[in-house]
Amino acid sequence: MTVDAWKHDAAKQLKANAVGTSWYLDARLLLEAATSLDQIQQILHAQKELATGELKTLEKLLVQRLEHKPMAYILGYKEFFQRTFIVNEHTLIPRGDTETLVECVLEYAKDRNVSETSPLIDVCCGSGAIGITLALELSIPLTLSDISLQALEVAKTNAETLLEDACILLHGDLLSSTGQKYGIIVSNPPYLTSQWCLEVSKEVSWEPVLALEGLGEDGLTLIRRLVEQSTTHLKDGGALFLECDYRQVHEVANLLEAHNF
Structure with missing residues (x-):
């Protein structure tokens, strides 16, 4: 043939x-x-x-x-913000929509100096695509954190491939493994409800539930914990950036307001 x-x-x-x-x-x-x-x-x-x-x-x-295995898993990589990131079935596949999260951080940081925006931590980092991209674009120190050791190994490989300077890798639940204060905390955490996880497409069903399901009836258990933890892990004037589902925007906005963000 x-x-x-x-x-x-x-x-x-x-x-x-x-x-x-x-x-x-x-x-x-x-x-x-x-x-x-x-x-x-x-x-x-x-x-x-x-x-x-x-x-x-x-x-x-x-x-x-x-x-219906995703092409990113078959090929072993995914393009994100014009860079190539290794992915596997232990990591969420970086999506184009998440580039909007990166752009929001870049917009916030463009008129601030490095001392205000650094260091940066990517919580629930998965492949590390968000944090590594921001570290490269902003030239600031980076910490990558995830509860999955397998995902953290992928993030480590991507960091070693793409970053000139070493980053810190933390294995732990959200911010529980660090006492550091950060200029920027960014996260695309699990936020789907258990019901939404059952309704995802055949391709998304290949992705790790650990990276999808946010726990609780509304899927916001992890986000609530992260917001609360962020109040003691941000430098004065620091910023928290999160991704959530469009159906959760108002609830998350109220949550952030309740914690004086």
Whole structure:
């Protein structure tokens, strides 16, 4: 089978099984992962016959995608803020929506000096995408914290790959492992209710429940604890940045106001 034929057949199968919406892109990326042929090479070598070993590898990858396994887990990486982060099934997959959280922090920090904004801690860091991005953009010291040792190992790998300066890695529950005060605390914590976790898409169901479910009937148990802990872990004039579901915005806003944020 040729490169072009396999790509079209794979895209057809993905579409027929309602796997995502980017069927040709997925097929192209799977081809690249199995053959090392990038987009341009796939065009130039469209009629190249795929080797038996390549076809076997491609079959395995396609089966995984047909099971709605996210492309980021199949490929082992995800782009975030124009950088490549390693991910696996122990980490949440960085999303484009979360880049808005990063942009909010950057907007806050742009008119402040480093002494005001540092150090920075990314709580529930997962792959470390948020914290590492901010450390690079702002050139400030970074701490990455997560309750999952497996996620922290991924964050460590990303930090070692992308950061020039070493960061601090903390294994613990929210801010319980540190007595430090921070200029910025940022977090995309688990905030889904148990019911919402049951209603997520087939792709999201591959992601770790530990990184999704926020506990409590409203999913805000962890956010409540983090907000409370932040009051004693922020420097004077420091800032807390959180991500939550749109259905929780008013409750979280009231929570922050109640703690004088």
